[in-house]
Amino acid sequence: MFRLNEKFKEIRERIIEQNSESQTLYSMHHTLKRLMSIMYYYEKPMTLDDMASLLGMSKASMSNAVRELIEIGLVKKVWKKGERKDIYQVEEDNYESFIKFFCYHWRKQITPKTSSMRKSIRELKELAEEDNLDEETKALIEKDLEKLYDGLDYLSWVSGVIELFETHEIFDYVPKKSRDKMSNR
Amino acid sequence: MFRLNEKFKEIRERIIEQNSESQTLYSMHHTLKRLMSIMYYYEKPMTLDDMASLLGMSKASMSNAVRELIEIGLVKKVWKKGERKDIYQVEEDNYESFIKFFCYHWRKQITPKTSSMRKSIRELKELAEEDNLDEETKALIEKDLEKLYDGLDYLSWVSGVIELFETHEIFDYVPKKSRDKMSNR
DNA sequence: TTAGACGTTCAGGATATACTTTACAAAATA
DNA sequence: TATTTTGTAAAGTATATCCTGAACGTCTAA
Numbered sequence: 188m189f190r191l192n193e194k195f196k197e198i199r200e201r202i203i204e205q206n207s208e209s210q211t212l213y214s215m216h217h218t219l220k221r222l223m224s225i226m227y228y229y230e231k232p233m234t235l236d237d238m239a240s241l242l243g244m245s246k247a248s249m250s251n252a253v254r255e256l257i258e259i260g261l262v263k264k265v266w267k268k269g270e271r272k273d274i275y276q277v278e279e280d281n282y283e284s285f286i287k288f289f290c291y292h293w294r295k296q297i298t299p300k301t302s303s304m305r306k307s308i309r310e311l312k313e314l315a316e317e318d319n320l321d322e323e324t325k326a327l328i329e330k331d332l333e334k335l336y337d338g339l340d341y342l343s344w345v346s347g348v349i350e351l352f353e354t355h356e357i358f359d360y361v362p363k364k365s366r367d368k369m370s371n372r
Numbered sequence: 373m374f375r376l377n378e379k380f381k382e383i384r385e386r387i388i389e390q391n392s393e394s395q396t397l398y399s400m401h402h403t404l405k406r407l408m409s410i411m412y413y414y415e416k417p418m419t420l421d422d423m424a425s426l427l428g429m430s431k432a433s434m435s436n437a438v439r440e441l442i443e444i445g446l447v448k449k450v451w452k453k454g455e456r457k458d459i460y461q462v463e464e465d466n467y468e469s470f471i472k473f474f475c476y477h478w479r480k481q482i483t484p485k486t487s488s489m490r491k492s493i494r495e496l497k498e499l500a501e502e503d504n505l506d507e508e509t510k511a512l513i514e515k516d517l518e519k520l521y522d523g524l525d526y527l528s529w530v531s532g533v534i535e536l537f538e539t540h541e542i543f544d545y546v547p548k549k550s551r552d553k554m555s556n557r
Numbered sequence: 558t559t560a561g562a563c564g565t566t567c568a569g570g571a572t573a574t575a576c577t578t579t580a581c582a583a584a585a586t587a
Numbered sequence: 588t589a590t591t592t593t594g595t596a597a598a599g600t601a602t603a604t605c606c607t608g609a610a611c612g613t614c615t616a617a
Contacts, residue, residue, distance in 0.1 A: 198495050199516060205488040206523075216605075228516065235564075245607050250565060271615075272563065281526035289474075303390040310383050331384060331413065338391075340549035341466035347546035360545055361532035364525035401575070420594075430577050435594060456585070457593065 199228060218244070222252050223261060223284075226277035232265050234272040260287040282363060286352045293349050297342050304342075308335050384413060403429070407437050408446060408469075411462035417450050419457040445472040467548060471537045478534050482527050489520050489527075496520070 206224045225241050226233055233241075238249040253275055256262035261284055265276045278284050314320075315328050351357050391409045410426050411418055418426075423434040438460055441447035446469055450461045463469050499505075500513050536542050 198492065198499065201495075202489075202492045202516065202520070205485070205492070218605080228519065230515070246563090247565075247608080248606055251606090254565090281522060282529065285526075285530070300390075307383065307386065307390070310386075314383065330415070334413065336551060337466060340551055341470075343549055344467065344546060345470070348542070351546055356545070357533070360541070361529060361536055364528055366521060366525055403575080431593090432578080432595075433576055435596095436575090439595095 202228065218242070218248065219252050219255060222249070223256065223277055226262070226275070227279060230279075232267065232274040232276040234270075234274055236272065238275075259291045282358075286355075286357075290349045290353055293345055297345060301339065301342055304335050304338050308332060311335070403427070403433065404437055404440060407434070408441065408462055411447070411460070412464065415464075417452065417459040417461040419455075419459055421457065423460075444476045467543075471542075475534045475538055478530055482530060486524065486527055489523050493517060493520050 202224075204221070206220070206227075221242060222238060225238065229241070235246050235249045235253065238244075238253075239246045242249070253262060256277075257264070257275075261278050262275050263278075265274050267274050278287065311328050311332055315325065320328075389406070391405070391412075406427060407423060410423065414426070420431050420434045420438065423429075423438075424431045427434070438447060441462075442449070442460075446463050447460050448463075450459050452459050463472065496513050496517055500510065505513075
């Protein structure tokens with residue numbers, strides 16, 4: 188399916204490998220990154236079998252990887268006439284990938300964290316009502332409550348950050364580089 | 373060292389555990405998050421032994437964990453008169469922690485990625501000079517070059533985002549919640 | 558209705574990661 | 588200087604993660 192000039196192929200493989208190297212930024216496994224890079228550079232929407240053969244891995248792994256990427260929004264299933272297999276396409280815009288990835292993860296923790304903090308606040312308030320509390324404990328409860336309230340404020344700030352990115356308002360403050368695509372660099 | 377009201381202790385432990393639960397957002401191990409939570413809630417600067425006993429882990433692990441957190445900037449070594457052991461203090465501002473963590477990881481990948489992309493660009497340009505190239509390959513090289521240039525632009529945008537956060541300019545656009553600390557909620 | 562193709566799930570094995578123990582080096586104390 | 592204390596490095600072990608192959612369910616085509 189993908190026959191390429193040998194030398195070109197070699198360079199491209201290096202590009203893809205290097206592009207998938209950074210282990211820290213994204214908390215993604217190496218496979219996910221490689222898969223994205225493959226789809227990004229080969230451009231054509233792919234089937235699971237294509238991925239498996241390009242990455243030399245099992246189809247089951249591809250299935251799992253694709254599911255994760257879809258969950259985040261970095262990959263979507265596309266429909267192609269006369270094709271039985273499922274076909275997938277990667278998000279091709281770097282900025283959009285960045286936004287989707289981080290907003291997904293940021294958002295993912297806001298809800299559970301908020302509710303667990305609210306619960307802790309209730310519990311601490313209840314405890315504070317009790318009669319036989321020493322002064323020291325009362326003070327500690329107060330402090331922890333402060334921290335929890337701060338935490339709630341912080342989470343709502345994170346929501347704001349998410350919105351800043353998802354509405355693309357961010358680009359008003361940090362504009363995309365609009366390089367002249369025609370120029371020979 | 374840390375003797376607390378039993379019930380309060382119980383609640384606090386739950387707070388700390390829940391606070392460290394979110395596995396996805398930070399690409400941090402559970403231990404790092406628990407360590408931060410411990411230091412955050414216990415407030416007092418701690419020694420490695422304190423941490424080890426509070427988390428029920430070995431001192432060596434604490435040493436490693438602390439090193440990582442210092443690297444990111446989330447924890448710093450403080451000096452205390454008449455104390456032989458090293459003492460560490462956690463960043464107590466949630467917003468600052470967010471900024472330090474993400475900017476650290478974002479920044480960390482910009483430099484290596486930029487240079488590897490530049491290298492790939494050079495290699496592709498060299499290949500493009502060769503005589504015996506078919507048209508198809510030439511077109512592919514062009515496309516990959518486009519992608520690499522796009523990638524460079526994207527990375528410089530990320531630099532801009534980092535700056536937005538580190539300069540705290542972000543707070544002009546997404547303001548912190550300034551809750552009235554005196555009110556009884 | 559059947560046969561084959563496709564995607565997914567599950568149990569097992571392999572690999573990588575994190576933790577502990579032991580040992581060592583550096584610094585402080587006596 | 589000798590001794591103790593503290594932090595780190597190294598090696599081995601345990602644990603969690605990821606990958607594979609086989610089995611299953613679903614859908615299409617005949």
